[in-house]
Amino acid sequence: xxxxxxxxxxxxxxxxxxxxxxxYIPSAVVCNPDEPVGRKQILTPPPxxxxxxxxxxxxxxGGQLIxxxxxxxxxxxxxISHKLLAIKPDLGIIAAYGxxxxxxxxxxxxxxxxxxxxSFLPYYRGASPIQAAILNGDKxxxxxxxxxxxxxxxxPVLAYSKWLIADSDNxxxxxxxxxxxxxxxxxxxxxxxxxxxxxxxxQDHSKATYTKIIKKEDGKIDWSKRANEIERITRxxxxxxxxxxxxxxxxxxxKQVNKILxxxxxxxxxxxxxxxxxxxxxxxxxxxENVGVLLGVKCGEKSLIIKKLQLEGGKILTAKEFLNGHKxxxxxxxx
Numbered sequence: 001x002x003x004x005x006x007x008x009x010x011x012x013x014x015x016x017x018x019x020x021x022x023x024y025i026p027s028a029v030v031c032n033p034d035e036p037v038g039r040k041q042i043l044t045p046p047p048x049x050x051x052x053x054x055x056x057x058x059x060x061x062g063g064q065l066i067x068x069x070x071x072x073x074x075x076x077x078x079x080i081s082h083k084l085l086a087i088k089p090d091l092g093i094i095a096a097y098g099x100x101x102x103x104x105x106x107x108x109x110x111x112x113x114x115x116x117x118x119s120f121l122p123y124y125r126g127a128s129p130i131q132a133a134i135l136n137g138d139k140x141x142x143x144x145x146x147x148x149x150x151x152x153x154x155x156p157v158l159a160y161s162k163w164l165i166a167d168s169d170n171x172x173x174x175x176x177x178x179x180x181x182x183x184x185x186x187x188x189x190x191x192x193x194x195x196x197x198x199x200x201x202x203q204d205h206s207k208a209t210y211t212k213i214i215k216k217e218d219g220k221i222d223w224s225k226r227a228n229e230i231e232r233i234t235r236x237x238x239x240x241x242x243x244x245x246x247x248x249x250x251x252x253x254x255k256q257v258n259k260i261l262x263x264x265x266x267x268x269x270x271x272x273x274x275x276x277x278x279x280x281x282x283x284x285x286x287x288x289e290n291v292g293v294l295l296g297v298k299c300g301e302k303s304l305i306i307k308k309l310q311l312e313g314g315k316i317l318t319a320k321e322f323l324n325g326h327k328x329x330x331x332x333x334x335x
Contacts, residue, residue, distance in 0.1 A: 001194065004084055004109065005048075007095040008032040010172075011179045013047035015095040015116055018183035020055070024190070026066055027087045030080070032098055033070045039313055074102060084108050090194065093186070094148060095179075098127070103150055111194055113148035116182045118175065120144060120160060122208035125153035130175050132211045133165060134236035137228075140164050141174070143182035145189050147200055152210070156200035158193055161185045170235040216241040223277040223334060227268045227302040234266045244312070245277075245334040249326075261334070264316050265308035274298040277333045295319040297334060 005016055005026040016029070029048060037044040045053070049068055052058050058065050071077040081104055092113035094101070106113055119129035121144040133141040142162040147155040161181050165174060192198045219241040221230055234243040242262040249257050274280050275298060282296035282305060295306040310316045323329060 001091060001190075002027050002087060002089045003091040003093055004028045004030065004087060004089045005093050005095070006030045006097040006101070006113075007048050007093075008046045008098050009096040010047045011118065011175050012095040012097065013051045014176060014179035015183045015186065016048055017051055018180065018187065019093075020058070022187055024187070025058075026093075027089060028067045028069065028084060030069045030071065030077075030097070033072045074099075078102065078104055081105060081108065091190070092148075095182075100150075100152065101148070106148060106150065114158060114186075114189070114193060115146050115148045115153070115155070116186050117144045117146060117153055118178045118182070120162075121146060121153055121157060122203040122205060124211050125208055126211035127213045128211040130178065131171050131214060131236040134169065134171060134174065135232050137232060138165055141178070143178050143185060145182070145186055146203075154203065154205070154208075156202050158198050158200055159185050159189045168235075170238040172239050214241065219244050221245045221263065221334070223297065224300040227299040227304045230263075230299055230304050231266050231268050234263045238264060242310075247329070247332060247334055249332070250328065260312040262310040262312065263304070263306055263308075264310055265306075267305045267307065269296055269303045269305050271296055271303040272298070272301075274303075275333065276300060277335065279329055279332050279334065281330060295323070295329070 003024070003026055007013070007016060008031045029052065031046050031048045034043050034045045036042065052066055052068065069080045069083070071080060077099070084105070085108055089109040091111045092109040094113055094115040101113065117129065118141070119133065120142045124132045130141070140162060142160055144157055145159040146153070146157050149155040163178055163181055189198065214237070219233070219237045221233065221243050230243065237243050242264065244260050244262045247259045247261045249259055251257055269282060271282060278298050280296050280298070282294050282303070296303045297306060306319050308316055308318055309322055
């Protein structure tokens with residue numbers, strides 16, 4: 001079977017890796033362009049492209065066995081349609097690609113495209129289903145394999161799998177679990193779909209909910225919210241854009257420096273004193289003796305225990321490590 005794979009993110013790379021492991025080798029891969037990353041803005045290929053470049057079998061004899069296309073716009077995508085047509089693919093597979101495919105592309109494979117999506121459709125259509133499930137405090141989520149049409153995550157369902165969300169799951173850990181689970185389901189689904197054994201089921205479009213593209217400002221913490229909500233934000237937005245706040249660090253009596261502080265790992269405390277956003281020391285009853293006091297921040301309801309945090313551009317530190325170098329943090333009010 002010849003197929004083309006459309007995917008960009010780490011989720012997509014895990015799915016593609018599982019396909020390759022069972023000898024489903026795509027004839028071509030389409031992903032987003034390389035992007036500048038980090039403080040030094042180093043041009044970095046997306047995870048799917050890195051996966052192929054790091055696979056010795058796929059880079060045999062000094063050459064790349066899988067052709068990679070990286071269109072930045074719809075017009076650039078349409079410009080490669082003749083190359084995809086020349087492959088004569090039986091199937092197209094989409095996993096967290098990041099763009100809507102026009103009908104000119106959707107019509108190329110003999111059996112059309114199927115998509116692996118990180119939610120129970122029709123719930124959480126769109127770009128951020130995994131983040132949405134964590135933000136909303138859902139206890140379970142799953143993966144949907146669906147046939148693709150011209151609307152967002154709208155096509156008929158081919159298969160579902162269910163997954164429980166652990167209290168400790170963040171976007172990174174849950175994405176990995178769903179990608180692995182979904183890839184296994186996809187591998188089982190492909191032959192039955194190609195042979196026509198699967199009867200697709202139309203979604204109940206009246207129940208559809210939608211998610212948005214996550215932006216950096218979405219991670220900005222509003223300390224007037226309940227601690228439970230903020231704790232979910234720290235998990236939903238890890239590793240990007242992270243839950244972040246502004247710390248006005250006093251350098252001298254007359255000077256302050258605004259620093260972006262990311263909250264990496266946290267939990268909720270019943271502590272309800274202090275003023276909203278104020279940082280205080282908290283003795284937690286369940287922590288190991290050698291950890292000692294922990295950092296707390298007063299929220300609109302209850303408080304947030306900060307277990308790990310990171311100044312933008314710096315290393316991830318435990319609360320204890322951070323306090324060793326920033327004793328003036330206690331008593332400050334985060335914004």
